[in-house]
Amino acid sequence: MKRPLFKMQMLLLIAALVVFGGSLKAQNAASRFPLIPYPKKLVEGKGLFVINAQTVIQLPANGTYSEEAGALNEVLRMNLAIKAGTRSSAKSTVIQLVSDAAITRTEGYRMQITPKRLTISANSGVGIFRAIQTIRQLLPESLEDKLQIAPKQLSLQALIIEDEPEYDWRGMHLDVSRHFFSVNYLKKFIDRLALYKFNKFHLHLTDDQGWRIEIKKYPKLTQEGAWRTFNNQDSVCMARAAENPDFIIDPQHIIQRNGKTLYGGFYTQAQMKEVVAYALARKIDIIPEIDMPGHMMAAINSYPFLTCNGENKWGELFTKPICPCNEATYEFAQNVYDEIMEIFPSKYIHIGGDEVDRTDWGKSEVCKAFMQREGIKDLAGLQSYFINRMEKYFNSKGRKLIGWDEILEGGISPTALVMYWRSWVPKAPIMAAKNGNKVIMSPGSPLYFDAKYDKNADYNVYKFNPVPKGLTDKEAEGIMGAQANIWTEYIPTEQRADYMYMPRMTALAEVLWTNDKQRDFDNYRSRLMQHYKRLDELKVNYRLPDLPDMIDTRVFTDQETLKINKPMANLLLLYTADGSQPTATSSLLNDLVIKTTQKIKIAAFTPAGRRGDVYEINYQHQSLAPAATATASNNGLTAALHKGLFKQVSRISTKPDSVFSVSSIVVPQSIKAPAFAVKYSGYINVPQDDIYTFYLTCDDGGVLTVANRLTVDNDGLHSAVEKSGQVALKKGLQPFKLDFIEGGGGYTLKLQYSVKGQKAQDIPGSWLKN
Numbered sequence: 001m002k003r004p005l006f007k008m009q010m011l012l013l014i015a016a017l018v019v020f021g022g023s024l025k026a027q028n029a030a031s032r033f034p035l036i037p038y039p040k041k042l043v044e045g046k047g048l049f050v051i052n053a054q055t056v057i058q059l060p061a062n063g064t065y066s067e068e069a070g071a072l073n074e075v076l077r078m079n080l081a082i083k084a085g086t087r088s089s090a091k092s093t094v095i096q097l098v099s100d101a102a103i104t105r106t107e108g109y110r111m112q113i114t115p116k117r118l119t120i121s122a123n124s125g126v127g128i129f130r131a132i133q134t135i136r137q138l139l140p141e142s143l144e145d146k147l148q149i150a151p152k153q154l155s156l157q158a159l160i161i162e163d164e165p166e167y168d169w170r171g172m173h174l175d176v177s178r179h180f181f182s183v184n185y186l187k188k189f190i191d192r193l194a195l196y197k198f199n200k201f202h203l204h205l206t207d208d209q210g211w212r213i214e215i216k217k218y219p220k221l222t223q224e225g226a227w228r229t230f231n232n233q234d235s236v237c238m239a240r241a242a243e244n245p246d247f248i249i250d251p252q253h254i255i256q257r258n259g260k261t262l263y264g265g266f267y268t269q270a271q272m273k274e275v276v277a278y279a280l281a282r283k284i285d286i287i288p289e290i291d292m293p294g295h296m297m298a299a300i301n302s303y304p305f306l307t308c309n310g311e312n313k314w315g316e317l318f319t320k321p322i323c324p325c326n327e328a329t330y331e332f333a334q335n336v337y338d339e340i341m342e343i344f345p346s347k348y349i350h351i352g353g354d355e356v357d358r359t360d361w362g363k364s365e366v367c368k369a370f371m372q373r374e375g376i377k378d379l380a381g382l383q384s385y386f387i388n389r390m391e392k393y394f395n396s397k398g399r400k401l402i403g404w405d406e407i408l409e410g411g412i413s414p415t416a417l418v419m420y421w422r423s424w425v426p427k428a429p430i431m432a433a434k435n436g437n438k439v440i441m442s443p444g445s446p447l448y449f450d451a452k453y454d455k456n457a458d459y460n461v462y463k464f465n466p467v468p469k470g471l472t473d474k475e476a477e478g479i480m481g482a483q484a485n486i487w488t489e490y491i492p493t494e495q496r497a498d499y500m501y502m503p504r505m506t507a508l509a510e511v512l513w514t515n516d517k518q519r520d521f522d523n524y525r526s527r528l529m530q531h532y533k534r535l536d537e538l539k540v541n542y543r544l545p546d547l548p549d550m551i552d553t554r555v556f557t558d559q560e561t562l563k564i565n566k567p568m569a570n571l572l573l574l575y576t577a578d579g580s581q582p583t584a585t586s587s588l589l590n591d592l593v594i595k596t597t598q599k600i601k602i603a604a605f606t607p608a609g610r611r612g613d614v615y616e617i618n619y620q621h622q623s624l625a626p627a628a629t630a631t632a633s634n635n636g637l638t639a640a641l642h643k644g645l646f647k648q649v650s651r652i653s654t655k656p657d658s659v660f661s662v663s664s665i666v667v668p669q670s671i672k673a674p675a676f677a678v679k680y681s682g683y684i685n686v687p688q689d690d691i692y693t694f695y696l697t698c699d700d701g702g703v704l705t706v707a708n709r710l711t712v713d714n715d716g717l718h719s720a721v722e723k724s725g726q727v728a729l730k731k732g733l734q735p736f737k738l739d740f741i742e743g744g745g746g747y748t749l750k751l752q753y754s755v756k757g758q759k760a761q762d763i764p765g766s767w768l769k770n
């Protein structure tokens with residue numbers, strides 16, 4: 001009996017060693033080769049490949065890939081000789097670009113580095129280009145700064161990489177209407193997309209706040225429509241600028257005209273063609289969006305014939321749309337798109353189609369007659385008619401139409417592409433995929449990169465699965481990939497834009513390129529740490545990594561020491577205790593002992609003096625709150641529903657519309673009101689005397705009170721962010737109140753707790769009493 005068991009144990013041990021050893025190897029490879037997105041397969045070899053002035057770039061005999069060889073020279077910052085055909089001299093090392101039809105994916109590539117030769121094989125220039133970006137990330141960061149003198153010699157570790165993307169649509173979007181961005185910035189943006197192997201750049205070129213692309217047939221679109229006086233969104237930015245200069249409205253887009261200060265700008269067609277060529281050289285398609293029939297105020301201002309009744313103003317939620325019942329509208333739209341298609345060679349053209357206020361169509365006699373004539377039964381059908389007719393027009397020009405997911409309403413042709421954004425309509429992408437439409441996922445949560453950061457932002461992006469639950473494998477093939485969107489109402493500068501998308505854009509890059517079996521957040525994060533130096537060289541104003549274990553309200557019963565492990569060794573942590581914002585001359589944090597209730601503001605500073613987020617810690621001296629003497633024998637909490645839009649919890653109406661009980665802290669599915677509040681109340685039965693930390697994530701706002709002490713204040717209308725706070729509690733029943741508001745557009749509500757610095761966990765249902 002003993003021997004077989006012994007043998008079995010040995011086998012298990014060997015298996016464990018192989019597995020453990022294997023994963024250690026993978027970990028090592030990841031830190032030695034901090035590639036983002038990480039390749040499908042990477043095996044380290046022996047020795048170094050040296051590149052110097054004698055190295056030759058060898059092309060296939062027919063000279064294909066010469067453009068990519070140029071891109072490689074740019075990355076290496078060397079002017080290496082490029083030769084086609086078989087190799088003539090054996091004196092130098094060789095970088096060989098090979099055309100290999102056995103590599104099936106257009107963007108796939110194989111790369112072998114030995115001390116003698118670097119071979120890149122692909123079946124297209126796109127694959128070669130993606131491989132060059134891998135090489136770029138393997139080379140010293142200092143090469144990114146084109147002002148620094150390039151080294152005369154470079155070396156690469158021997159290895160083999162086999163790589164291909166997981167998804168075909170790996171996109172980023174930028175709204176250049178709400179605030180405008182220079183041609184120069186677009187090029188920088190494209191270069192960053194290329195570095196992380198994105199292949200789609202969606203440009204939101206028009207909206208109510210500005211028309212940004214020259215249309216020769218309708219010159220007033222930019223002569224007038226590209227300029228505006230400062231609006232409410234600018235005012236918010238100006239107010240925020242008092243604490244953060246990244247919010248100062250970019251002066252390069254402010255002009256004086258006829259005694260008025262105007263904000264705006266536009267791209268000429270020549271400029272945009274230059275940007276398109278720049279992107280194409282980096283194997284990135286620019287997808288233009290001319291948003292219609294809604295979001296057209298900038299155009300209607302100059303061409304009022306576009307509406308049904310000549311009115312151009314805000315309706316209840318959105319601006320008045322153009323009129324789909326007049327032939328003049330189609331003539332305009334087609335003329336505009338003719339010029340757009342001339343500038344943008346992309347197979348895909350985005351028509352927008354989101355957030356349409358159809359009220360005026362319903363009131364229009366012209367529309368009533370039009371609908372009767374065309375057999376259109378309702379206003380959603382009328383919108384559908386507009387989109388379908390435009391799709392036919394796009395198709396007649398060899399292009400495919402993309403629309404935001406509202407284009408599903410009222411019926412959609414199966415050939416249109418659906419871009420999913422409304423997180424609160426989870427059925428939309430499933431319906432679209434089942435209908436046979438191709439779908440691009442860009443749900444507001446977590447892919448709106450204009451949304452506020454919290455410490456989970458990168459993680460939430462990294463954990464995003466582009467394929468929604470509820471699809472068969474076959475249907476899932478309709479999910480082309482995903483993209484993140486950057487809406488710029490509150491992003492008035494390039495600096496602010498950088499901050500909002502970097503580094504979370506790198507998390508998305510890995511979601512979309514790297515197979516999910518190889519993805520590991522901690523591993524990604526350690527590679528990301530090594531990317532910050534490259535981003536510094538590229539002058540990207542990225543968001544610094546979060547300081548760990550930041551809790552907004554910290555409670556102590558005696559005294560406490562504030563001690564923070566720096567996320568990057570070269571950061572300085574500086575703080576104030578007088579309520580002012582930390583500056584480069586504030587005090588250095590060094591095990592600060594806290595003995596009294598006070599507010600500490602703390603921020604990390606880079607060696608260059610750039611400040612990270614300011615964290616405010618409210619220290620409160622508390623004694624343990626005694627348990628309530630009440631008896632509460634019912635399980636669960638009482639929940640009171642108040643319908644309506646409340647901007648803050650203090651404004652929730654006094655009389656609830658209904659009262660019911662809940663067994664956990666969730667918003668009941670049965671609530672259908674677009675905007676509402678829920679007040680949860682009762683007790684939590686805590687198991688021991690302790691300082692409890694609560695983490696409240698909500699969209700929109702929420703305020704948590706435990707033991708009648710304000711514990712977490714996450715109030716106001718905002719996207720999903722986590723706030724946390726502590727409260728000192730004695731064991732037993734403690735009064736509990738959570739007020740939650742939802743202002744429309746989808747909600748999130750999550751409450752977790754922890755004690756003694758342990759991992760946050762859900763509040764057990766057995767704790768809830770009333």
Ligand code: ACM
Binds near residue numbers: 354355404421
């Ligand atoms: C959108 O955010 N309105 C697409």
